[in-house]
């Protein structure tokens with residue numbers, strides 16, 4: 001084994017000095033004066049390099065002599081027999097003396113005196129070894145823990161060879177049992193209208209892919225549980241390997257197609273780093289819930305520290321809900337509402353038409369449908385839905401419908417109920433204080449599941465396949481009390497649906513139209529909705545400016561705005577929508593300033609998952625519409641960070657071209 005050589009004076013300096021000298025001689029013919037100057041400089045350079053080198057050699061030599069004086073001949077002999085490798089160093093880290101064991105393990109009889117210790121401990125440094133108690137160092141195929149102590153004129157370093165233990169430790173970690181739970185996401189949807197034969201064909205194809213993956217690639221085995229669920233038992237090393245291939249099994253499953261050319265998809269939850277198999281299975285279950293909550297077709301890995309890693313998740317997901325669940329939730333929710341002294345309803349910060357629309361719908365269901373007292377908690381100054389809020393202004397029947405977070409804190413009791421709509425994140429709600437103050441919480445949301453979701457909700461009604469929170473509330477209301485909504489409230493819900501579907505273009509499913517039809521029957525007015533979307537001329541101009549200033553990077557349009565104006569959020573959201581209509585743009589990002597925060601509004605046409613990209617900034621949302629807010633930063637820093645994220649994550653967040 002060759003040791004890594006560290007030169008006292010880099011040979012590059014010799015070469016450079018020599019090169020300068022040659023260049024000087026070459027210029028002799030052209031210009032005498034230039035030659036004279038160059039020649040003098042290069043001779044000085046050569047001299048400097050030689051002097052430095054000599055100086056260093058002399059230093060090492062004296063250091064070695066000094067060390068001889070420190071250790072007597074007997075000392076040296078005794079130390080030489082010491083079982084651990086030891087090196088005595090001068091104050092620059094140069095080796096002045098080594099014992100036999102050191103020579104055995106490190107230098108193979110070559111004299112290592114005069115070398116710098118850095119050559120043996122790279123990439124660790126001597127300073128590190130001296131300041132820590134035990135530094136892991138590897139040399140060749142051996143592993144050591146190095147300890148150092150400072151002496152009067154240098155230091156002593158000794159090494160404990162723990163190759164064996166480290167190997168066992170690594171093996172133990174790699175061989176640790178890991179349990180993964182797999183769910184065939186869309187078996188029912190794929191085979192709903194087909195013959196029984198089709199069902200068993202697709203199921204057995206998916207099962208064959210999973211089985212071969214489990215045994216051939218993952219070195220484990222697969223067991224079928226009930227209802228399109230499987231359990232895979234494997235070890236940590238194989239999970240690590242599958243990770244580097246980004247769980248290619250997802251693609252293999254996606255290649256299986258049903259009759260109407262729909263792809264089969266699976267979701268996998270993995271419990272990694274658990275101490276026991278029981279714990280691993282529990283973590284796998286949590287991870288699978290997480291994967292399904294984010295739209296399926298992906299892998300969620302639960303790590304030791306309770307965080308998650310995600311892979312895949314690039315398909316839009318098929319509509320997968322059943323009305324039975326909605327009916328059951330409506331019944332349970334009604335019971336909880338009736339047993340509360342008061343109901344508070346709260347959306348997300350910077351509330352928009354969807355969160356206010358859903359809140360208004362819920363308010364009507366509670367007050368008119370169930371005759372309980374309810375209020376909507378909202379910060380009007382931050383709302384983007386002022387046009388909608390104004391339609392409820394100065395109407396006696398809506399008096400005290402909207403209250404501020406402070407009023408809610410004053411009025412709530414331990415028997416109050418909080419219904420959170422259009423978000424499930426603890427930090428993105430209108431008021432985290434209100435969330436903390438009320439013990440019983442119900443969540444109704446349609447965004448892709450975030451890791452920071454509200455825990456311990458008594459009802460967590462989460463449908464990533466629904467177009468909007470308003471659609472979900474529109475369905476619930478029908479089961480709570482079909483005649484609870486009047487024209488104005490139905491219009492508010494319809495506005496929410498139309499905002500989130502961009503007028504029934506994106507994420508629009510069968511049930512979106514069903515809910516809209518119900519709202520229409522209750523008198524919803526589409527012209528009123530259109531009016532709520534109308535902008536002032538100023539907002540329109542600002543939005544055009546944002547679009548005009550955009551740059552395109554890797555097929556992503558990025559626009560930046562440094563100045564703040566009223567309605568900047570709406571202008572930015574609309575600019576992001578609009579940038580998507582430019583040719584070859586797959587995703588758009590608008591970065592803008594709001595108070596002391598920088599916000600990003602991101603959109604995509606569906607083949608880039610912008611939620612995954614904005615998670616890097618602590619944001620969230622959907623596959624094709626997401627947002628994030630960054631504190632204490634500047635637009636140009638955020639732009640740079642975004643470009644970095646695009647460089648490293650865009651490939652992962654985009655569908656592979658095939």
Ligand SMILES: Nc1ncnc2c1ncn2[C@@H]1O[C@@H]2COP(=O)(O)O[C@H]3[C@@H](O)[C@H](n4cnc5c(N)ncnc54)O[C@@H]3COP(=O)(O)O[C@H]2[C@H]1O
Pocket residue numbers: 348352353354384422423425428447450499500532533569570573574600601602618619620621622625626627628629
């Ligand atoms: N820190 C965070 N954590 C978790 N999720 C986060 C987040 N920051 C943002 N999001 C989510 O990302 C989505 C996109 O936000 P954005 O503000 O760009 O876009 C918003 C909103 O600004 C925009 N919008 C509001 N009024 C509008 C109008 N009049 N015209 C057009 N767009 C409008 O429509 C979008 C509605 O999207 P939606 O509420 O479903 O989902 C939102 C938001 O809930």
Ligand SMILES: [Mn+2]
Pocket residue numbers: 348352354355422
């Ligand atoms: Mn919203």
